[in-house]
Amino acid sequence: MNKAERERSRLQREQIRRRNLRIIKLLGIGVLVIIAVSLFASALSGFVSSSEDQNSSSGQLNISIASSVSVAPDPTPLPEPEDPRLSDPLLVLVNSENPLPENWQVTPKTIAGEEQVDQQAYEDLTALLAAASESEVTLWIASSYRSVDLQQEILDRAVQNRISQEGMTEEEALEDALRxxxxxxxxxxxxxxxxDFNDVSDDFEETEAYRWLEEHAAEYGFVQRYKKSKVKSTGIDNESxxxxxxxxxxxxxxxxxDLCLEEYRDYLKSHPKSA
Ligand SMILES: [Zn+2]
Structure with a gap:
């Protein structure tokens, strides 16, 4: 091999080496590109999956909200079906804690001359008075229906009397009158x-009329409303x-x-009529 041949073969080897280097470079670039692409792809898939996670976690959030809504105890449980007797106007409760219902309607009927009662009570009260009379029992109506307006007039008059005659302040007069x-x-x-029957006094309890009522009032649909034995429930002293x-x-x-109206209504609440 002469010098020229050696030079040629050296150049050829040099060319091969450079070509190989290029190939290696290209391969390296290719590998880098592949790595980069796969990293990008995995990053992208990570992003996608994390956004799916977000979706699913927000989905879980929705589910947990939904389940908390359905699992949480109902703050206002449905009331037990009320005994229909409790809304019967005949059992309406009016006392110091329960005012007359706003929609209450009275159909006043004049009885025994000048007093008035609601028509619901009229017939039985008439029969009661007739039966008492037949039994030679002296019974009369002292007071019956009284409108809210009339009650207001009575109270206002009592307050004014206390202010003008007894020198009370308006506040003192009202407090005293409400007793x-x-x-x-x-x-x-x-x-x-x-x-209210007869002379509206405690002495009534000692009369024959009271004894007759004790025995017969319920037969005509009436009850003594404020008994001695029921003061705790009614909050009102004995009114014979x-x-x-x-x-x-x-x-x-x-x-x-042996139940007063307050007790009887409680009794109906705890013993609802089966449908
Ligand atoms: Zn009365």
Whole structure:
């Protein structure tokens, strides 16, 4: 091999080496590109999957909200179906805590001359008075239906009297008057279903008329509303003269169970009529 041949073969080797280097470079670039692409792809898939996670986690959020809504205890549980007797107007409760219902309607009927009662009580009260009379028992109606307006007039007059005659302040006069006069709207007489008999005094309890009522009032749908034994439930002292019409069926059951109206309503709540 001469010098020229050696030079040629050296150049050829040099060319091969350079070509190989190029190939290696290209391969390296190719590998780098592949790595870069796969990294990008995996980053992209990571992004996609993380956004899926976000979706699914927000989905979980939705589910947990939905489940918390369905699992959380209902703040206002549906009330037990109420015994229909409790909304019977005959059993309406009007006392110091329960005013006359706003939609209450009285259809006043004049009885025994000048007093008025609601028509629901009229027939049975007429029969009661007739039966008492037949038994030669002296019984008359001292007071029955009283409108809220009339009660207000009575109270206003009592307050004015105390201010002008006894020198009380308006506040003192009102407080004093409310000891004996029901606050307007809170008297059972507004219902048209309450009746005061005879002279409206404690002495009534000693009369033959009272004994007759004890025995017969329930037969005509009336109950003594404020008894000595029920002061705790009614909040009102014994009133032997004040009777309340509830109808024969309720009156006789209240009598049998020895329950006043407050107690009887509680009894109906705990013993609802089965449908
Ligand atoms: Zn009364």
């Amino acid at each position: 004996t006069i029901n606050r307007p709207g809170y008297s059972e007489h507004h219902t048209g279903l309450a009746v 003269w004040h009777y309340r019409y509830v109808g024969k069926e309720y009156a006789q059951e209240m009598e049998r169970l």
